[in-house]
Amino acid sequence: MTNDELRVSADRVLARLVGDTTGTARLREDQWRAIEALVADHRRALVVQRTGWGKSAVYFVATALLRERGSGPTVIVSPLLALMRNQVEAAERAGIRARTINSANTEEWETVQEEVAAGAVDVLLVSPERLNNPDFRDHVLPALSASTGLLVVDEAHCISDWGHDFRPDYRRLRTMLADLPPDVPVLATTATANARVTADVAEQLGTGGGLTQTLVLRGSLDRESLSLGVLNLPDAAHRLAWLADHLDELPGSGIIYTLTVAAADEVTTYLRRSGHHVASYSGKTEDADRRAAEADLLANRVKALVATSALGMGFDKPDLGFVVHLGSPASPIAYYQQVGRAGRGVEHAEVLLLPGREDEAIWRYFASLAFPSEEQVRRTLDVLAAADRPLSLPALEPQVELRRSRLETMLKVLDVDGAVRRVRGGWTSTGQPWTYDAERYAWVARQRAAEQEAMRAYASTTECRMEFLRRQLDDETAQPCGRCDNCAGARFSVDVSAAALQTAQGELGRPGVEVEPRRMWPTGLPAIGVSLKGRIPAGEQAAPGRALGRLSDIGWGNRLRPLLAPQSPDGKVPDDVANAVVTVIADWARGPGGWASNASDAPNRPIGVVTVASRSRPQLIQSLGERIATVGRMPLLGTIAYRDDRVDTRVPRTNSAQRLRALDGALTVPPALVQALSSSDGPVLLVDDYTDTGWTLAVAARLLRQAGAGAVFPLVLAVQG
Incomplete structure (x- = not known):
């Protein structure tokens, strides 16, 4: 078959893929160049093109042509379940039989492998994590490498630790690349790679052979359908109120990105209470719920998914009308990738960034x-x-x-x-x-810091925003777009209604988060000299507790982060915080099973307050305990203290076992507190500043239970996460 005949066949497959019945569908020139390199020349190629350009068409068309020539199945390494599901559906439209091996279909793995061996599968999608699963790596991968007709690395920027979304599992591809027969073509695709990442990925595709082995096709990253804008609003309540007031003005359906799971939950709850049809989507969302949320967005049954970066790559809805970021990502490259979900099949889509003051704290956390x-x-x-x-x-x-x-x-x-x-x-x-x-690690850290500075500049620039993003990705063709708010003027007012603002302030100001107690000791404690294992006896466990808020949320988190930051000075608990804690306690007491409820199994009212000693915030915790005791009309019984013979218990809160090793034998119940507890078997409130691993509360509660407390209710200002 000549290359001209191959081109005709390629366009025919494209028509099936896109559902074109007129026979007019034609590949872009660079799409054809990539397919020609893969099918006719069996080369390795890296395609860096904007979202919506048609990178998937390259590997599906190449797959169909290679399979017609008797090649083995295509293996696509793909990072996210949403992306896999979209790719399977696209393959089926082109008459290509696609199957997946990932964490959500373990019961199908054996059947899928048998189908691959029988030649009944054209495309096998695998997650990068599978590549280093011992059974898959040792028993499946060798045979797969030997039979593969085309290897595709999707979201290839993940290979490079210079990139914004480096994933170590992707580096395992070097082994697979090295084991492939020399005539097996390889395609890597991404929409988000600057010049350095492009060179790094191209070199890895060549497995050390230099850039000459890899065909690099890099195009303009302009997205003519996107209108970019930034709205600077005073605080989180104004940003939520803006969404409630203006969400219906945004075209079609879309995505509202948040930086944390807690924020996604908060925004979803608020928008639903404001009458909007939205769904939450994060790394903690169950797979079945994710599938349902994706289906609802695809069918326009919801106005938006409120999502974390778990929806960051590959979700394919060509008519997505808008992307709003409630909080700024730490990288302009990551931002470009996420906004690229919008406007792939429509003439106009709105992209809005609503930065917040909590963004920097969240950046610092992920940088740690x-x-x-x-x-x-x-x-x-x-x-x-x-x-x-x-x-x-x-x-x-x-x-x-x-x-x-x-x-x-x-x-x-x-x-x-x-x-x-x-x-x-x-x-x-x-x-x-x-x-x-x-x-190298220091350089990567400096690169991350530079990316954060670039996002600050993006939010404040008076120049073209699309040109700014394209230059961040080293697009040498970047020029003013004529569409963004700086080029064409702002399209949305920052005004919010008094009613929406009041509701948002009430939602974000609503205090109270449940704190689940620890019920099992960590595995492996005896190996480090701590003689604890298995389930914590019921008579030594803490009861479910409460916190004022999460440090990662956009409500009380914004108030508590400065108060509890390591560099913040110690002092008495502020009035607004203390009053909110009192509200938490009152709601807690009246809630299901609370000591002020009418439930027959409700515990007795706490007999007093116990604080946890602190070397960094003694005034804060002591004053909080005193305030609770005064308002609750109960005594401040005493403080769980650190033993004087322990050198220093201020160890990093790294993991559960290390934290417990530091706490083992470090805390003590003073005699006066033991006497107070032994005279009554009633419950106590245990007060601390915040909880991260949860083990300080667990150890303190165990000691109090052993000293005679009937139950221990932990109460903290904040939970980490």
Whole structure:
């Protein structure tokens, strides 16, 4: 078949893919160049093109043509379930049989693998995490690499740690690339890669062979349908009120992005109470609920999904009419990617950024999750090297000062670097030498800081906003768009109605978050000298508690973050905070099972207040305890103290096991408090500033229960997360 004949066949497949019955559908020139390189020349190609350009058409058309020529199935490495579902549906429109292997369909894996082996599957979509699953890596991947007709790496910027969304699992692709037969074509696609990320990904596709092995097709990143704007509003209540007043003015249906799960929940609740049809979508949303929310948005049964970055890549709704960000992402590249969901199949879509004062605190939190220090990495390697068996994450966690999610990410990087290996049962050391690349990690940290500064500049610039974003992605063709608020004038007023503002203030000012007690001791405590394991006895557990708010929310979180920041001076509890705590207690007491309810199984009224000693905020906690005791007309019984013979218990709140090791034997119930508790078996309120891991409250409650307290109700100002 000549290349001209191949082009005719390619356009025919495209027509099936897009549902064109007139036969007029034609590939873009760069789409054809990529397909030609893959199908005719069996090359490796990197396509960096704007969202909506048609990158998926390249790999589906190439798949159909390669399968006609007898090639094996296409393997697509795809990062998100929403993206996988969209790709399966698109493949079916073109008559391409697609299946997936991911965390949501484990019961189908064996059947899917059998179908692949039988040649009944044209496209297999796998999540990057599968690539280093021991069973998949050792038993499925070798055969898959040998039979693959085309390898596609979607959202390829995730390969590069220079990029905004680096994922260590993607680096495992280097192994698969190296194992592929030399004539198997490879396609990588992304809409969000600047020049450095593009070069890095292209080099990795060439597996060390240099850029000449990889065809790079990079186009203009302008999105002619998008009208960008920024609305600077005084506070979170005004931003919520603006949404309530103006959401129906936005075209079609769309996405409202928030920076945290807590904010997504808050916004969803408020907008529903204001009469809007919206749904919440985050990393904590159950898969079935995610599917339902996606379907509702696709069918325009909801005005918007209120989503975190869990919806950031791949969700495909061509007629999406708007994207609003309630809070600014930390990177203009990530922002460009998310707003790219809108306006793919319509002439006009609105893109609005509503930055908030809490944005910077949230940026700092996520920045704190960067690659750990060399000391922490070496400690992990030493523990693995000394072990006589593979260590699971729960077994390894007590021995290192890292939270599980951060520990797992670090291990994945070390796995790619060859220092550790994931096997059945956990992780092992390979014994291979490993160098801590401090210079590279520092550069990445500086890059993140520069991206944050760029987002501040984007929000305040008087120049063209689309041109600004395109230049951040090194688009050399960038020029003023003529559509954004700076080019064409603002299209939306910042005015909000008094009624919407009052409702928003009430919603955000509503205090009270339930604090779930700890019920199980962490795994592996005996290995670090703490003789606790299994379930915490019911008679030693804390009862469900309450907090004034979450540090990550946009209501009380905005008030509590400055109060509880490490650099904030200690002082008496502010009146507004104390009054809100009293409201929380009153609602708590009257609620289901509360001590002031009519429920027959309601606990007795607390006999008094106990505080937790603090070296950093003694005045705050003491004054809060005194205020609660005075208003509640109950005695301040005393304080859970730190033992004088303990050197320093102010350890980082890293993970559960490390926190418990620091707390083991560190707290004590003074004699006067023991005497007060032993004279009555009634419940007590346990007051602290905030809870993160939850173990200070659990240990203090255990001691109080052992000293005679009938029940312990924890009460804190804030919960982390």
